[in-house]
Amino acid sequence: MTTTVLTGAWSTAASMSTPRSGHTGTLLPGGRVLVAGGDTGGQETPTAELYDPLTDTWLPTGGLSAARAHHTAIALPGGGVLVLGGYAQNGFVRDIERYDPATGTWSSAGMSSAPREDPTAVLLDTGSVLMCGGYDRLGNTDLATCELLDPVSGTWTAAAPMVSPRYNHPATLLADGRVLVAGGVNVLNQGGIALTEIYDPATDTWSAACPMTQVRQTDDNGQPAQLRLPSGDVLTVGGYNRIDGVLRTGERRDTGTGAWSAIAPMTTAREGLHTATLVATGAVLVVGGVDDDGPVPSAEVYDPTTDTWSAVPTPGTARARHVAVRLLDGRVLVTGGVDGAGGAVATAELFVP
Template sequence: MYRHLLWVGALLALFAGCANADGEQTGACEGDPTRCDAQAAESEDAGVPPHASAPDGGEPLPPVILRALESRALMKSGEQRTLLVVAEDPLCDVLRFSWSADVGVMSAEKTTAATSQATWTAPRCVPADVPSVVTATVTNDRGLSATTRFTPLGLPDCSTWAPTGSLVTARSGPTATLLPSGKVLVAGGVNRSSYLALVEEYDPETGTWASTGSLATARSSHTATLLRSGKVLVAGGYSHLGASGIGNLRTAEVYDPETGTWASTGSLATARARHTATLLPSGKVLVVGGYSDAHGNLGTAEVYDPETGTWAAAGSLATAREGHTATLLRSGKVLVAGGYGNANVFLGTAEVYDPETGGWTATSSLATARNNSTATLLPSGKVLVASGYGSANGNGWVGTAEVYDPETGTWAFTGSLALGRHRHSATLLASGKVLVVGGITAGTSGSPNTKANATAEVYDPETGIWVFTGSLAAARIHHTATLLPSGQVLVVGGTADTKEVELYTRQVAPQVSPVPEPSGEIIP
């Protein structure tokens, strides 16, 4: 009803001006047909074209758009939308309309003296980082213009996946670390027969893998952290402990890329797996929570000092947890959120660690409890927590996403993913968008029986909307995703028998269909 009243108001304003929607003179010009000609003649005599609203001979104003384009709307691939613009010129100049679009196909349908209507067809997908905008421009005889824009939202991203060199050894649950050289170190994991000590390096220049020094202890569900020295710290995890079976590890090792070898370093005070490890501004490493065979889910934290190769206690969380996220904030503090607690409870609570005081403080809780989610620090300094497994619905898969604001210490919902998933990966792209890949989604029965997924979605912090992008060739869980210096994303592992590796590459050559411009000819 409100839009209808606006449209009626616009038409009334138009009728009071120089032309109506059919291009016929009306209102002031109809009552005095010589008015516009007289104004034009006066303008020429004065040498400076005065504007109707500027009797003192000031600069003229551009055309006035009476009905602008809708600013934005969700659209689907191939969907059509008819767009209409209505305008008038204060001095009754002849108006020319033109349309342009960054993507998709546009066809001009009808143009009158005061209106222009065109149809835009959405493309199958939109190239990454290419603005999807339709623009209508109205220009008068003095060369002054006014524009209005329409932004379609929700169209899939055209970026694609391509195979690259395969791993020497298939693995699930490894770690992947981008080295200063630009190579990627993949360590540990598990295959169908055993936990792995084997380590490989990927060279983006050649697209090939090469074996390097092995870990002293095979492990999975461990952490790997790039130190300031360029070395890599691996800590904790699960392993086969001989006659005692599978258990947690206290041991830690450091990899030197210069020599391709590992060296033992100080051990954790508490054996743990499914913990987090965060490099602090001081160069130390904060390890938080996780699971211990001896103690269950852990609330303890430890800090590793690379200078001494030793660990020290770093306070305790208010709530023990594993499967949580840990994010280094711009302030140097660390946000820990969600996870799985003791007594089989999904957690929504969040806590912040302050390296200056070594203490923990509670902050606002997530609206939806979840574990096995991802957390990504956005360019704004806020933190995006996406999807996971929790108690939001009957089948446990959480499709929602929330954004944490460190300035206010509060969470807010943002757009939801198309597919709820957990044990997925999330990577901040060079564009500032976030790529979520694979993970476990609900089985066809909706039961906790899991199904690996090959789909990927991209989140845009500017719009708060997720869109699909190209799918992986192979479904993956427990994989890694690493942003390369080239801007590509390297995805490794994901099932115990997966050697195949894939590269995500944004489409850089936009395919824009020619956009015809209306001639300005009035169509009856």
């Protein structure tokens, strides 16, 4: 796929009804965006709301039964949304909840076998959901355990554990249906790791893969931004490690050889609370994040065909722990997060390519 240089502008969108950071945003089949949970500024919330891009309005919808932040959301076949893991004032949230967009209500999808903060969940080609890793704050340990949800029956079964326990780790569905887990935090290593591994759902096995060129973790709740490019290669950018600090660097995993190689560095260092969104041109829009001075007041675009970064107009708000969702019309909706003052915000804006 050939990319074109991405230019565009930011426009102010309607604000959410509730300030949120560490929330989730999920595109629904009809084009609306479901935002759920998050931290409102020291207190997790169970509320959810819907953004309608046709009218630039936020609409009320049913709330979660359990308040949570730093959780994961998965869009299911048929339009439902699954919310897993997370943390709240009273501890970890084990309850799994499923949103029905037809009724605007949530229902129970069982409980995970272990409490997990910052786990990873991926929708497999089989239709099952793989949830793996996470952090057990009560036990002060990271987890290697994994489990599979059958959304049709609503039953969870144990899956093979990862080779290395980890949390705050990105996971990406590869073009061949396997799942790549890269980096994150390992308590036994007292910090971030560069180790990667691959899950094969056909055999329910994990196998070690080529490590990244650099340790990438986050120094806060979040994870280095990672996504699969149209070519099948996997791109990861930014993050943090104890030797290099906040990273400008990124790297790319070749889908053929499985090897990682460094890409051109970003213009701005961004720790793992930024977002990376694939836009219709094939370019990657990176927004916000944290550097040594706090939330980053900029955005930039990576062109995978030329291995170059270019600046785009500055967003209206410097933010981290926000959510970015590409809409059906190609615009990118950015919501919430924390601003330069450190508080959760309700503001939203749109990047218009």
